[in-house]
Amino acid sequence: MELLKKGQEGEKIRELQEILRELDYDLPVTGIFDHTTYKAVRNFQSRHLDKHGEPLAVDGKVGPLTWWALQNPKTKVYEGVINYGIFPDSSFGGSAAGRSALQFAIDELNSGAGEEGGNNRGPWVKKYLAPTGLGEGYSWCAAFVSWCYLQAAGGSKEDMPFRYSAGARNIYNQLREKGWTLDKDELPQPGDIVCWWRVSLPSGLGHIGLVHHYKDGFLYTIEGNKAANVAGFSYVKTRMDKLLGYGRIP
Structure with missing residues (x-):
């Protein structure tokens, strides 16, 4: 996919902003990759992992790895040994x-x-x-x-x-x-x-x-x-x- 970065405009930027809002980032959906969107992307990258379970690069740009993580968010919160698949006593x-x-x-x-x-x-x-x-x-x-x-x-x-x-x-x-x-x-x-x-x-x-x-x-x-x-x-x-x-x- 095309690299999305600050200053760009278009439907892909609007889609990016809609996903970020759904993930609880407070920003308007304008279709413009402004500073607010840039900060939200960096914040997301600092808290999430890529498809390989590795930390994302915190650069404020949305390439394939960050885009995948936006659609498949895996946070850096570790769940320990709790087995959620077992019914509680x-x-x-x-x-x-x-x-x-x-x-x-x-x-x-x-x-x-x-x-x-x-x-x-x-x-x-x-x-x-x-x-x-x-x-x-x-x-x-x-x-x-x-x-x-x-x-x-x-x-x-x-x-x-x-x-x-x-x-x-x-x-x-x-x-x-x-x-x-x-x-x-x-x-x-x-x-x-x-x-x-x-x-x-x-x-x-x-x-x-x-x-x-x-x-x-x-x-x-x-x-x-x-x-x-x-x-x-x-x-x-x-x-x-x-x-x-x-x-x-x-």
Whole structure:
């Protein structure tokens, strides 16, 4: 692909900016590779790995390796020895509905679910988005959570505890309206829903995932659309600065 760099304009720059915004970088989509875009690219490069698992060159230019990493983000956060493909012990708690949804999330993770053929594309993404009426190309973190709870409800949207949605903050707001959200200081349990704001708090944008378990100050989750595949992530609970909160389906 053509090397993208500061000063260029065009549709490829617009696509680059759209991907960066989806990855939580606060910049306008103008089609102009300006200084704001340059800084966002450098920030991304400093935190991500290429297809070989090596650190990206932090030069603010988008060549084949950086473009691949933008579409298949692999962060430098190391997950340790947590096996997200194993269901957490009953001692960690969790509601029956939540644990059932989590089992489907784990099954998808173990099946290698994720994007194929480009950003937000492929048969897995289509499957999660289909009940919303949207096609591939849209962010799918909330649709993945919705799909897991749809399976837990026997495949019936009418029996789901919340409306199937492709909007992370829409799901969180539904849970809040039902009185199913938790205080940020409460300890999350397997199958709980965790939601973050993206770009800015007033933006209405968000990201969402399922709690795998919580232990010793660390929150372990399974999420779609944070990486290119359904994957497990770990967080220091007290340092989740963009956290909106948790929801627990009774």
